[in-house]
Amino acid sequence: MQLAQKIVELEQALAIADTDGKRVGFIPTMGALHKGHLSLVKKAQDQGLFIVVSVFVNPRQFGEGDDLENYPRTLGVDARVLSDAGVDVLFAPSSHEVYPATGVKEIFAGELGALFEGTVRPGHFDGMLTVVNRLFNLVQPDVAFFGSKDAQQLMLVTQMVRQQVANGDREPIKVVACETVRDEEGLALSSRNQRIPKDLIPAARTLHMALIAGSKKKTKADCIEAATAQLDPIIRLDYLELVDPDTFAVTDGVAGARMVIAGWVGEVRLIDNLLVGGV
Structure with missing residues (x-):
C-alpha cells in the first residue's frame, strides 16, 4: 500500500x-x-x-x-x-x-x-x-x-x-x-463508539432496539411510541422521526418509510436509521 x-x-x-x-x-x-x-x-x-x-x-x-x-x-x-x-x-x-x-x-x-x-x-x-x-x-x-x-x-x-x-x-x-455494520447486539459501528464508556454501551444499543420495535408497528404514533419505550432513560434524544427515504421529508405514512434517530449517550452523540419493515 x-x-x-x-x-x-x-x-x-x-x-x-x-x-x-x-x-x-x-x-x-x-x-x-x-x-x-x-x-x-x-x-x-x-x-x-x-x-x-x-x-x-x-x-x-x-x-x-x-x-x-x-x-x-x-x-x-x-x-x-x-x-x-x-x-x-x-x-x-x-x-x-x-x-x-x-x-x-x-x-x-x-x-x-x-x-x-x-x-x-x-x-x-x-x-x-x-x-x-x-x-x-x-x-x-x-x-x-x-x-x-x-x-x-x-x-x-x-x-x-x-x-x-x-x-x-x-x-x-x-x-x-x-449496509450498516453492527456489533453482536445491533449497535451501529461508528468511530465515536470507542469514546462510549463501557458501562453505557448497553444504553447505546437501545437505539437500534428502538428502531426494531418501531419498525414492527402499523401507524406512525405506534411506531414512535414503541421506539421511545425501548430507549434507555439516559438517552438524550435529538430526534426520532419517520421520513420519506427518497426526500427525507417527514411522513405520516409507515409503509416504506425510514425511521431516523439521533441521541446522546453520555458525551457521545450517535445516529442510526432503519427502513420500516426492514433490518
Whole structure:
C-alpha cells in the first residue's frame, strides 16, 4: 500500500493505475477505522477496483460545540489496518493540502441539509459536501462507497453527484450505498463508539432496539411510541422521526418509510436509521 500525504503523490499513484487500465474505487473516511469501513473496502475489492481510502478529519463539518478536538485520530493504526486489507492507496492529506488559500469550491446542501442533522448541527452538511466534492476532484473515482448509517449524508452526496453530472460539471461517479455494520447486539459501528464508556454501551444499543420495535408497528404514533419505550432513560434524544427515504421529508405514512434517530449517550452523540419493515 502506498501512503500519499501530498496531492502530487496521489496523482502519481492514480496515473499508474490509469496506465494499467484500472477503475478507481474511493472510500472517504475520517479515520478511527472499524469493521464498517473494512466492509466498504471489501465491496470495492469485489468489483476489482484500484482502491483509494482517504483519512481526513474535516474541520469544516464540525460546528460550535461539536467534538472536533475529541474526534479520535489513529492514523498509524489505520494505515496498518488498510495495508493488511489490501488497499492500494491511503490518502492522508493535511488541511493545507485539502483547503489551499484559493480554488476550493464551497458546496451548499440547501433545504435538505437544514433538516435533522442539519438542524442540530448547522452548516455540517455544507462542510461535508465541500470536502467530498474536493476529494472527488482529487481522486476522480469511478465508484465511491458510503455506509448507510449516515442516510442523510448519503442522500446529499448522491444528489450532488447527480446534479453535477447533469450539469456537465463532473464525469459520472457511481455512488454505492453499503449496509450498516453492527456489533453482536445491533449497535451501529461508528468511530465515536470507542469514546462510549463501557458501562453505557448497553444504553447505546437501545437505539437500534428502538428502531426494531418501531419498525414492527402499523401507524406512525405506534411506531414512535414503541421506539421511545425501548430507549434507555439516559438517552438524550435529538430526534426520532419517520421520513420519506427518497426526500427525507417527514411522513405520516409507515409503509416504506425510514425511521431516523439521533441521541446522546453520555458525551457521545450517535445516529442510526432503519427502513420500516426492514433490518
